[in-house]
Amino acid sequence: MTTADLLYSDVETDLRASVRDLLNDRCEPASLLARVESDEPYDLELWHTLARELGAAGLAVPEELGGQGASTREVALVLEELGRSVAPVPFLGSAVLATSALLACDTASAEVADLVRKLASGTSTGALAVPLSTMADAEFPTAVTAAADGTLSGTVRSVADGAAADVFVVPATGPDGPGLYAVEATAAEVSAPVSFDLTRPIADVTFGGAAATRLAGSDRAPGAVTGALSTGAGLLASEQLGLAQWCLDETVEYLKGRYQFGRPVGSFQALKHRLADLWLELVGARAAARYAADTLARGDADAPVAVAMAQSYCAETAVHAAEECIQLHGGIGMTWEHPAHLYLKRAKASQVAFGAPGRHRAALGDLVDLPG
Amino acid sequence: MTTSEKSFDAEALRARVADVLAAHDPATTDRLAFLRARFDAGLAWVHFPVGLGGLDAPRELQSVVDAEFAAAGAPDNNPRRIGIGLGMAAPTILKFGSEELKQRLLRPLWTGEEVWCQLFSEPGAGSDLAALATRAVRDEDGWIVNGQKVWTSSAHTAQWAILVTRTDPDVPKHRGMTYFVLDMTQPGVEVRPLRQITGEAEFNEVFLTDARIPDAQRLGEVGAGWQVAQTTLMNERVAIGGNAQPREGGMVGKVAETWRDRPELRTPELRDRLVKLWAEAEAFRLAGSRLRQQLAVGQPGPEGSGMKLAFATVAQQLAALELEILDEDALRYDEWSMRRPELVDFTGRDAGYRYLRSKGNSIEGGTSEVLRNIIAERVLGLPSEPRTDKDVAWKDLPR
Structure with a gap:
């Protein structure tokens, strides 16, 4: 390390x-x-x-x-x-x-x-047919079953980017145990619930005896799903970092130009200190996110620690940044016309993606010998 | 590339270290004699000039030299004991001192024969250091100083001090200061221990009553004390939070150890808070590594401004949590008697001490509030608060 x-x-x-x-x-x-x-x-x-x-x-x-x-x-x-x-x-x-x-x-x-x-x-374009909130250490999904003839049946809720997918990569349990399958989107029923995150909508995907191609059996399928979710959690930290950076930059610029009480509101210490703290949080988030990306790239033995740390830390940083962005913009931040709400919605939805921060902290505690 | 960079690569320095070791076997040489020989060979601080303990070599090569001497079992200069001399006084003397002063002061400073302290803060000048009131008045062959300084580490063991004084009360505060080197052993200097909330006294109050300073011990021009002090303070902040730490180094390691040793005290709520702080400590440890990687490729980032702030915040929360984990044991303290520790150890003694001592982390060396101002203004570019003191003569400031 x-x-x-x-x-x-x-x-x-x-x-x-x-x-x-x-x-x-x-x-x-x-x-x-x-x-x-x-x-x-x-x-x-x-x-x-x-x-x-x-x-x-x-x-x-x-x-x-x-x-x-x-x-x-x-x-x-x-x-x-x-x-x-x-x-x-x-x-x-x-x-x-x-x-x-x-x-x-x-x-x-x-x-x-x-x-x-x-x-x-x-x-x-593909999508992994699991709920976005699935954590890597979860049991192998059971929502979809594979019949003896190789067709898939079942419903998976809250699939990230499901509405844009041409093909689904589907974990399903069949007569031989867990497997990973490919299903063309045209063979599935894809519906779009009202999504909290407007810029990464979720989809509910139903397979009703859908024709499928088996990609992996019980030897590889569980590891493939776990690995994808772990990689997703570790790399989502970088998306959260980028989101937080926009929120910070945008808020700093706004506070430089917004005048109240005859001076730029960015000159008030009460606001400056909040932004300084947020900036510092981003310093930590950047180190954590880079560490996760690098350990994943090298297959480093410390990658599970890096992922749990980065996801728990950066998820909170993104939400904090988006919330500060709304608050420090004042009224304009609460309007639909200002884009800040898109960032808040993405940040909050991403916080529960791949498991909420508390769950990653529990995993981290196990990994670094801080037992419960 | 300069001549010095060409002549001093790591190999050349290793050879030089070997020469010193050959001529002065650490096993049989007196400690001080060895350190003087190392200084005279230019291996004290390699980036210093030739003749002043250095070789004009790149600063990053110092670690090569230190590692070679340590591997040979050579004595070091106990850098933690003389940190103020090494980290703050030396760079300032080097930049602003006369040749004669450098020759006289730097060698015993580095070997630890002469201990240094810093006389900056005053009861009325903390975060607003430029408001300081200690007066230095011209005498025929020097200066006479009167005033009070506070929060002075090592004053009770120091031979020398770096001192900032008010020499012109009639101009705005930043312009009326002058910087000196003061002999601490003279009668006009009285040192009193300053007892802290931990019970011990790391620091001192220093009372200056008609203390005398030859004009030759002035650093920088009369009235330029603020600029000289900036050199000292910049070096102080480089020193804080700049060191590489292993995972679980510092406060987080202490609390983790307590957690592992005392399974009967664990609760889910305490665990979540502990792991959260563990992750924060680790994130900022990595941020420190990142900062050093940036420096190594010549791209210093603004992260340095935040490292001390992060360190203080995380250390305080960890120390506070440890007492909650300890439950009934948190009701006890090792001892309150007034002690004079020679070294400052933030994580020394028991959990109660760590909690109390950590409260100082967000005050000493720049309060967290001042650091937030620095980040907001210099990193984020936010406007400063309106100032009412910049163009007012020091003597007319409200106090």
Whole structure:
């Protein structure tokens, strides 16, 4: 754990600039607000540019499987930028969760490799059919069962990015025990409940005897699901960091320009100190998020500690930042027209994603010999 | 690249260390004689100039030298005992002292033969250091000083002090100060222990009554004391929170140890708070590593401003939690008798002491409130509070 690289490399910094340019251009708050109440909550054009032209969907996928051959460090960086813009693209569901699960299957099998290639190239979008709130240490999901004929039945609620998916990666239990399956979205019934998070809506997915391709059996499926959720938790920390950074930056700028009592409100110590504390929290969050991304990239033995720490810490930081953003903006922060609420909704929903902070702390306590 | 960087890589320094060790076997050489020889070989602080304990070498090579001497079992200068001299007085003397002063003062400072203390804070000048009132008045061959200083570590063992005084009360406060080196052993200096809430007295009050300072012991111009003091204070903040720590180093390790040793005291609520603080301590430990990695590649980040603030906040919460974990044992304290510890140890003694001592962490070396102002104004660029004291003569300030 002494060898962790906690900085951003030059390549990562260039990648950040490309993603940020794209998002500044195509994901500005006014159009985002218009989109969230439209019939197309996802910006699939933006997603395709990001996935296909910038190659972001296949960053952590080996080159021989059609990816960029980079690592979770670069994926984390993209998530920072997506969090900064609360961009409505299915990156977490497809490029992180579904792709991680697939990479833990036998990639020598044609079905797996083919699907990895499609997701990595952005020609197809995936989603992992588990509730977003599932924690990595949970029992293998039982919501979907596989029949002897290989079809799947059951309903999975609250699937992240499910509405944008072309294909679902589905954990299901069959006669041979746990397995991981691929189901075309056209073979499933996908409904969109009213989502608390407007920029990453959830979907309820029902499989009624849906035709499926088996990707992994009981030897690999549980580990693939656990690994994907753990990677998701560790990398979501970077999205939360990026979200928090936007909230801090936006609030600082607002307080410099907002005058009350004849002076910029940002000159009042009561407000400055709150922002200084928030800035400091982000210093810790950045170190924790980078550590998680780096240990995951290297398969370091300390990765479980890093993930539990980063997710518990950064989830709270993001919520705190979004709440401070609303409060310190005053009345304008409470309006629909100001984008701050999109960040609060994302932050709060992300706090329970992959398990709420208290659950990650319990896991962390077990990992570092602080028993309950 | 400068000549010095070319001539001193790690290998050249190792060879130089070997020469010192060969000529002065640590096993048979008197401690002080050894330290003087190390100083004279330029291996005390390699980034200092030649002839003043250094070699004009890059500062980061110091760790190579320290490791070589430690591996050979050589004595060190007990840096924790003389931290104020090493961390604050030395860089200031180096930057502002005359050649004669540097030659006279730096060697015994580094070897620890002469202990240094810092006479900055006063009862009426804490966070607002520039309000200080200790007066230095010109005499024919020097200065006569009267006033009171406070929170002075090591004053009772010090031969020398760095001192900031008011020399011109008629100009705004930042412009009327002058910085000196003061001989602490003279009759005009009275040191009294300052007892703290822990019961012990790490610090002192220092009363200066017609204390005398030759003009040759002035650092910087008359009236430039504030600028000179900034050098000292910047070096102080570099020193705090800059060190690498292992996981569970410091306060968090103490509380974790208590938790592991006392299973009968565990509750779910205490555990959640403990793990939360463990994660915070670890996040800021990693942030410290990150800061050092940035420095190593020549990209210093603003994170340094926050490290001391984070350290204080986390340490205080951990120490407070430990007492709650300890339940009935929290009702006891090891002893209240007035003691004079030679070294400050934030995590020493028992949990009650740690709790009380940690209260000082957010006050000493810049209060957490001042640090928040610094972060808000210098890192985030927020406007400063309106000031009413900047253009007023010091003597006319309300007090």
